[in-house]
Amino acid sequence: MRFAALCSLWLAATVLCQERWELRYSYEGDDSELLLNDLAFASALRGVGCGALREGRRERPVFLLTVDGGRNWTLRDAPDVCLSLVFPDEKTGWMVGRRGLYRGLEAGSSWRTIPAPPDLLRVFFLDELRGWAVGMRKAVYATTDGGTSWQRLPVADEPKANPEHTAYVWIAFADAQRGMIVGNSRPPRRDEPRRLPEWLDPEQARRRREWPSLGIVLETRDGGRSWTSSVTTMFGQITRVRLAPDGRGLALVEFALAFEWPSEVFSLNWRSGRSERAFRRADRVVTDVALTAGGWGYLAAVEPVGQTIRLPVPGKIHILRSLDLAQWEEVEVDYRAFGRRAMLAQAPGGGLWLATDAGVVLERVVR
Numbered sequence: 001m002r003f004a005a006l007c008s009l010w011l012a013a014t015v016l017c018q019e020r021w022e023l024r025y026s027y028e029g030d031d032s033e034l035l036l037n038d039l040a041f042a043s044a045l046r047g048v049g050c051g052a053l054r055e056g057r058r059e060r061p062v063f064l065l066t067v068d069g070g071r072n073w074t075l076r077d078a079p080d081v082c083l084s085l086v087f088p089d090e091k092t093g094w095m096v097g098r099r100g101l102y103r104g105l106e107a108g109s110s111w112r113t114i115p116a117p118p119d120l121l122r123v124f125f126l127d128e129l130r131g132w133a134v135g136m137r138k139a140v141y142a143t144t145d146g147g148t149s150w151q152r153l154p155v156a157d158e159p160k161a162n163p164e165h166t167a168y169v170w171i172a173f174a175d176a177q178r179g180m181i182v183g184n185s186r187p188p189r190r191d192e193p194r195r196l197p198e199w200l201d202p203e204q205a206r207r208r209r210e211w212p213s214l215g216i217v218l219e220t221r222d223g224g225r226s227w228t229s230s231v232t233t234m235f236g237q238i239t240r241v242r243l244a245p246d247g248r249g250l251a252l253v254e255f256a257l258a259f260e261w262p263s264e265v266f267s268l269n270w271r272s273g274r275s276e277r278a279f280r281r282a283d284r285v286v287t288d289v290a291l292t293a294g295g296w297g298y299l300a301a302v303e304p305v306g307q308t309i310r311l312p313v314p315g316k317i318h319i320l321r322s323l324d325l326a327q328w329e330e331v332e333v334d335y336r337a338f339g340r341r342a343m344l345a346q347a348p349g350g351g352l353w354l355a356t357d358a359g360v361v362l363e364r365v366v367r
Helices: 002-016 201-206
Strands: 020-025 033-041 048-056 058-066 076-077 082-086 091-095 101-104 110-114 120-125 129-134 139-143 166-172 178-186 213-220 228-234 237-243 248-254 263-269 276-279 284-289 297-302 315-322 328-334 342-346 352-356 360-365
Touching: 033 058, 033 082, 033 342, 082 120, 091 120, 091 129, 101 120, 120 166, 129 178, 139 166, 139 228, 166 213, 166 352, 178 237, 213 237, 228 315, 237 352, 248 284, 263 284, 263 297, 276 315, 284 342, 297 342, 315 352
Parallel strands: 020 328
Antiparallel strands: 020 360, 033 048, 048 058, 058 076, 082 091, 091 101, 101 110, 120 129, 129 139, 129 166, 166 178, 178 213, 213 228, 237 248, 248 263, 263 276, 284 297, 297 315, 315 328, 342 352, 352 360
8 A cells, every 4th residue: 555655746847847827819919918917717617817908098998718728718898997807606706896896796707896995905815704804994894694794803903003004915715714815004104105117117126125014914724703813023025925724824925125035935824823935036926826626836927027126027927836835846838928927726626827927828737
């Protein structure tokens, strides 16, 4: 039995070594660009990307749809420019847009506005009825009736931070009981309103340094019935958290100003509360993380254009993976994949996808 188990592991590793990320869609417009802000899958076949089609100074809200597992994609008008998108099940979707909250029916084929609190950035649903919404000005709300009504969570106001500079940005659950909401509080510097972008004033940008902010974590261990809050002073801002049922997790910290590293990834043990640095490289700007059911961790990263000052132009996409969340290896990515930000999306059934804000969609393929 021991020999058979070793053989199975060897075969699995051999198959995974043949993994590559293949191009499934790339927007090609002469006088326009497709800006994707999020990508989500309602099923193994139905996927929705959302964002805007920019033509000069005009932006038109659009969806990018597939109904055949990514073989074909279609652009369609959307009711709003989306900020984030989630599908709790195959029939129902939720989109946070610039103007409000939208509920999608039939895997996102039709959308309608839902009354909701202002300034939202993201929603998450554990099931058809239970969900949470987070956003600017310390906004954290809960619903137990499928979004018909929302109640503000008092725990969100416990951290001693100015609401004008505090936002909750991400929601993650490991299972039906344990979850986290993360946020940041970052007061602006006095000269911030007068500053030019760093690529327009590189000398001044080199002298500016990241300054400490507050990282905020709200945690539940009973399915959201009660929450506890904790605050830590840190450099950078927490932008992504992924949790797995086995107790592991990944957290992404991004830096906005001149810093030795553009981003850092930490591995978490959410049972014990311990964390340790898992990845950082000066030439890899990590913008998303993922944990798969098979135990693999993935990082989506952009190779920055300009090592000293990060220029606002698309860079080459890189994807790294790790089984122990400590040693990371790069996998093969289609050379045509570029963007300023990359987002990972898991499809029901185990599919793993990536979209960039430059209108590119990739799929993980294992041969």
